[in-house]
Amino acid sequence: MGTLSSRLIIPYVTALPANPYDGQEVYYGADASNGIIWHLRYNAAGSTYKWEFIGGSSLDTLVSAAATKGSGTTFAALSDSLPTITIPLAGDYRVKWAANGGNSANAPTYNMFVGIKNNATNPADSECLNFAFESRTTTSNRRDLVNNLGCAERVITVAAASDVLQMVCRKDASTPTVSMERRFMSARPIRVA
């Protein structure tokens, strides 16, 4: 009977139980200082990540200021290395991000890709926001498509607790320098371990 009654109370935890049972639930403090709590339920028949997300808030970060990406066509962080989110538990996450990408070139004809680096792994182009600058004028002093605001969302598997998700960027032409501002990231768990 004691076991039954104890199961009626969902505990608040800051680390997942070491020996969970099927159907066990916890309120996990993902970022207690910001009131970010995840309601998780253990599914013994689940995949690698057996704690399934029932409810709660996402981890969010917003950087309003502008940062730049200079020469080079490979993925790299922006000049301020932001934004980032440190993920507290390994697992599958639904990640949403957006940025205001600014072109500074006249007659721009290049693509800019903005995605999420998962710890040490850069994204594929197909997993990124894609700002395609395609000037249709031969006027040399044209700056069209100056600003574009984009938003994307995808599922990302985080291999280990404390891995970092970071917004990164690349262009398919080495120049010009591009800038981005109003950058936000949001990560909500699907299932974790």
Add this chain to the structure above:
Amino acid sequence: VGVRTFARRIIPVVTALPGQPVDGQEVYYVADGTARIQWHLRYRAAASGWEYMGGGPLASIDAASVTRASSSFGDFSTPGPSVTAPLAGDYMVDWSVNLNNTASSPTFSFFVGIKSGSTDPADADCLLWTFTSAVTTGRDSENMGIMRRKVTVASASDVLKIVARGDTANSISVSLRWLAVTPLLVN
């Protein structure tokens, strides 16, 4: 004949938060009875508030095309959209508009943000469009923007509303305005 009994956890549905909550107490709070929006909230004494565990956002949308021609924050020609926050606290707000510039050679910035109660947003807390075309003909047409940030509501029943300003008094047209509001920590 054996009798099997089942105990279950009862979380009350409330329309006002309990006055003397205890650590770990949970409620289903009716945020909008008409729209059937309930929030699962859990009180955590260390946070001095009710933390959000689940439920739908309060949302509002207006598809109409409206204008704003001012360098100070204020309503569009038709105000809103808006959401009345039922509880004080911190909320995560998502919002978006579709901006349509009709000026040739546009050289201006336009800010679209969330007013909380009587407090206008800072420029840095807004969606930002910066038009710097140097041509004398042609138009930059439509851009859709989305943004997400934490907004603090000082008092219950304060209104969260989309407002805008330009850095000139150019008339700017927007459409498809929407915002969605989800609590983080409320009281």
